[in-house]
Amino acid sequence: MEFDDVLRKRRMVRSYDPDRPVPPEIVDKIVRHGLRAPSAGFSQGWSFLVLTEPDDRDLFWSSTASPDAPDDWLTRMQTATVIIVCFSNKSVYLDRYAQPDKGWTDRDEARWPVPYWDIDTGFAALLMHLSAVNEELGSCFFGIPVPAIPGFKDAFGVPAEFSPIGVLTVGYRAPDKRSPSLKRGHRPVDDVVHHGRWAAPQQG
Numbered sequence: 001m002e003f004d005d006v007l008r009k010r011r012m013v014r015s016y017d018p019d020r021p022v023p024p025e026i027v028d029k030i031v032r033h034g035l036r037a038p039s040a041g042f043s044q045g046w047s048f049l050v051l052t053e054p055d056d057r058d059l060f061w062s063s064t065a066s067p068d069a070p071d072d073w074l075t076r077m078q079t080a081t082v083i084i085v086c087f088s089n090k091s092v093y094l095d096r097y098a099q100p101d102k103g104w105t106d107r108d109e110a111r112w113p114v115p116y117w118d119i120d121t122g123f124a125a126l127l128m129h130l131s132a133v134n135e136e137l138g139s140c141f142f143g144i145p146v147p148a149i150p151g152f153k154d155a156f157g158v159p160a161e162f163s164p165i166g167v168l169t170v171g172y173r174a175p176d177k178r179s180p181s182l183k184r185g186h187r188p189v190d191d192v193v194h195h196g197r198w199a200a201p202q203q204g
Contacts, residue, residue: 012139015174016174034048040097043096043097045088052081080169084167086164097111142169144167
């Protein structure tokens with residue numbers, strides 16, 4: 001698929017064919033593409049939990065269930081045959097930038113303008129999301145409810161230093177509902193893109 005077509009077809013898909021599993025070689029390809037994401041200092045402080053077995057997927061949904069989640073949305077999402085949980089590890093970045101070629105030996109988080117460990121993991125998730133589209137699959141990125149994170153990590157034996165920044169469901173598409181949020185439409189390019197400077201200096 002041409003890259004322009006991948007971008008054009010990309011959307012968050014919430015309904016999947018539960019009877020059509022994604023072949024293991026395609027799952028592996030999608031995850032490996034995620035590992036091609038950029039990372040600050042080539043730290044690569046990410047990890048991914050890939051769930052394809054029905055019992056593992058059921059455990060994911062039961063351990064992350066939120067009473068506030070819309071039932072229809074949750075029911076449709078649970079038909080995905082692949083779940084990829086994306087984790088960031090801040091300590092990997094702090095350790096990497098304390099090395100001689102970086103020199104931030106104090107490991108002070110204040111040196112970081114934004115949490116690159118989360119941003120880089122998000123880059124990896126986007127590459128996997130786009131790779132799924134390229135394979136004619138559907139995918140959706142969403143977060144684990146904050147109160148459910150400790151129970152989820154305990155259920156899957158996730159070490160304390162890893163933080164789940166989001167989850168990708170992946171599978172063959174089923175007839176889906178359009179998100180009502182799409183009625184908002186895309187913001188005009190001129191509202192969000194600024195060339196040269198944001199605005200002319202105010203005259204004093």
